[in-house]
Amino acid sequence: MSNDVDHTLRLATFLSRLKFEDLQPDVINQAKLSILNSLGCGIGSSLSPPAIKVSSAVLRPDESCLDATIIGRSQRARLEDAILINGVALTTADYDDTHLKTVVHPSGTPLAALLSWAEVKHLSGKDFILAFVCGVEAQCAVANAISPSHYQHGWHITGTTGSFGAAAAIAKALSLNPHKFAAALGHAASMAGGIRAMFGTDTKTLHMGRAAQNGFLAAQLAESEFDSCPRAIESWMKLVSDNVTEKDLSALAAGGPFELLDNTFKPYPCGIVIHPLIDGCLNEHEFLRHRNMVASLQETLEVVEVVVNPQCVRLCSIRHPRSGLETIFSLYHGCAVALVYGRAGPAELSDAACNDSIIRSIRDKIQVTTDQSVADDAAKLKFRYSSKSVSTDAAILEDHEVFIVHATGSLAKPMSAQQVEDKFLDQSKAIIGAGKSSDIIKLCRSLEDVADMSELGALLTPS
Missing domain, CATH: 3.30.1330.120 (2-methylcitrate dehydratase PrpD)
Incomplete structure (x- = not known):
């Protein structure tokens, strides 16, 4: 791979300069559906054994600054702990979305990081959507470049690329400039991990939760001018994949079409x-x-x-x-x-x-x-x-x-918006109530008009 171009910086530059007005209506609509779908998965698994176990490990009843919502629970947590717990819940049932070209679950990791951050910092719905899209695009861009050998060699691609997605989402929410944004991606590269050997265990759910935490930390460090190396993603790719080409790297910041449009939703909670x-x-x-x-x-x-x-x-x-x-x-x-x-x-x-x-x-x-x-x-x-x-x-x-010929939920036979909303209700209404569940659907339909994302946080807990 050539050292003449810093593809990490190119990707960071593209994402840092992306504006809400650059998003086509179909991208915005797909982002809102992806958010709703993942929220339903998180609520549905909020009381699952992995979510309860990780809560027991990190929550302390005497802690102060319990600023963030734990999805589907009446408890609150420190921002970093909520990111971890919510990330675990979002992926526990494997009911979350899938980017079929790479089999990455692209929404959960940036969403887990961004949801808590947006609630604490009172982010607007527009800024939330934009940051979420940046997170998904960063994660899928990296996944595209390292597929398929990365997964075939035993890495869990959602876990390894998730740190990049969460870092990009928080970096965008922080309005980091291109160089700080690139540093955030560099820090994420040094924290990326997750192996397929953990499938079927509690550790597999940790991949998303920890990647969301890693990305959050990576962006925070970059904002504080914590330094990273040039071409960080390229260096990481050399270690974890044997088929990355200059063409793959150039596609990292191609500027479209948006990979989010290739995101699909699952009708069944399994691989x-x-x-x-x-x-x-x-x-x-x-x-x-x-x-x-x-x-x-x-x-x-x-x-x-x-x-x-x-x-x-x-x-x-x-x-x-x-x-x-x-x-x-x-x-x-x-x-x-x-x-x-x-x-x-x-x-x-x-x-x-x-x-x-x-x-x-x-x-x-x-x-x-x-x-x-x-x-x-x-x-x-x-x-x-x-x-x-x-x-x-x-x-x-x-x-x-x-x-x-084509499975239900594939790109050729996708779930409709109504089916995604019904899936959300099936998972959420028994935990947070039918009223709040309906309110979340309405809020997500017009998410770009929400002035303060703490409004969503208040709806994610039991009545």
Whole structure:
């Protein structure tokens, strides 16, 4: 890589000079939906074991300056602690958004850092949206340059790039000049981390929470003229990826189109590469239901042969998950619950669902083949049945194939704004109440008109 151009500074310059007026309406709308989607995920997991455990580790009842809201809780926390706890909650269920080109979850990390900062500093809605967009764009720009080898080598790309996203969001909120902005990205480079080996554990949720804290600290240091080196992102990339080219680096500050427009929302709380399989098994469940064969499925089903992109197996190959956190990374579990129950929501991907004997038996009947020619959002499924219990139409006992061309929630088949709002309500109303949930949706629809973001913070707690 050439040392003639400081691509870190170029990216920092582009983001530091970006104005709200530079954002097209579709970018603003996608930002507001992304914020709402992530807030719902945070509220829905606010009382999850990882969120409770990290709260127990960092909160002290005798502390002063408890300025920031903890999403979904009546407690408050120091700004840095709230960033960590909220970051953990936002990603616990793996229900957050996905930038499909890189499989980064781009909203949660900058949002966790920015939400607390905006509440304490009384940021306006316009400034909040702009800073959020800068965070997402920085994170996705870095992710684009290091994909796919970075992920394939075992790094958790949301964790490693998250520090850049949070640093850029706070740097923008602080109105840092290009050189200080670049220094913030440099500090983030030295704090970036996260490995895929932690999938299915509490540590995986820490990747987002800690990256949000790291980015916040990085921007604060840069504002205080804490120095960093030139070309910091480039130096980091040399260590964590083996396929970065000058072209990739030049794209860091290309100035558009905005990567946020390639952001997608999940209909199921699990690894997005499982979604086409869940779609296929939901289709098969309906096929069986119309023939009154669901009840005898455990007896009649011999095998489910699935063909997926290798990425699906690389990320989600746990056959028998032992916890809700592990179901997120189990293509076998996702298939089984969709096929048996016709649902794949938070209740079906939970601690309780892991030990279901019927689900376990179906998981054992799933055989997986990988094919690089199958797209990430596609899957081929063949269901083979026996004739042990012929009580209905004999045709059901023949092989039945399903081909999912594009999964629900993909760029080709995206969730609508109404579906995202319904998803938010499903997660939030039991925790903060239906009234506050509806108020948050209304606020996010016109977020650019909000004068003080502490208004949102007040809505994120139980009534």
